[in-house]
Amino acid sequence: MRKLSPQDIPRLTPSDARSADPHPISVIVHNVRSIYNVGSMFRTADAARVEHLYLTGYTGTPDHKNLHKTALGAQDVVSWSAHDDVTPVINDLRAEGYSIGVLEITDEPLHPAEAPATSFPLAIIVGNEVTGVEDDIVSLADLAFELPQYGMKHSLNVSVAAGMALSHLVRRFRHLHDLQDTPGNRALETELPDV
Template identity: 45%
Template structure:
């Protein structure tokens, strides 16, 4: 019979905020460009915490912590996930490239690699997610090494940006862990 874990049991298995800040992280960075909803930003922080991403880079007009709306969905993850704000998306991309990251844009474009058909993952990857309506800016997308898309099987052609970010990041981290094992 299945037994639901008690809250205390779940907490005992988790990192503390302090230990999360010094833990070895996966070599995956999330870049959020022009995300307008503070709740979506908070959700991406929570995903970044759950997956132990190296950090988040908030760029364009993406709102920065501290904001109560971010905290509401992040549940405090903005304190356990390293992050930085870089106003200019091109500067953010070039900084990451200079640190040795391959830059992928999460976007519906011709020639995008499908998340379920990736053959290899770069040793260090930064995934860029864009605005809820317009997606990644064209000029920023032009700076990316590759575009990545999530297969859709229903009527709608897209998902909420925080949901897309979560799906794509989970798969990238899964693959990084698999390839490093």
């Protein structure tokens, strides 16, 4: 085993990344206060090749220079838009045929690796670092995704949770559609884990 150098790792160029077919998953980042968490979600969105990031409420945007410290250039290739109100975004996506999911602890939890085929295209909402996704927004969702936790805390950092959920959701979509991995689209495992 040897660590690959950056030159040895197959990856898309920025131009290719902008034009590559995304996975049919969008992320609504609602009222996330830390610009570093938002930057991290840009980087994760690029890695997962999601369709779009909707930055809603008071979530910061790439106009904030500190976002670049964690996005590391992903802000230049990930499609994004900013919206004051999340509800019209949810309504528009639903009208376009998207299922709406929340990443939140609810009484109807579903592991992201078990997302039904009918849930794609999917828009997943992640919320505030302290309060999560507000109840009125949860009530608009079709699905609630939850990540198992085995320690004292009942939640993860929002950007970490979003990354874990997106990893499972992308792998689930690729598994359901029998998509093969190619350069720039590299997977470490070929089988989905048992959940």
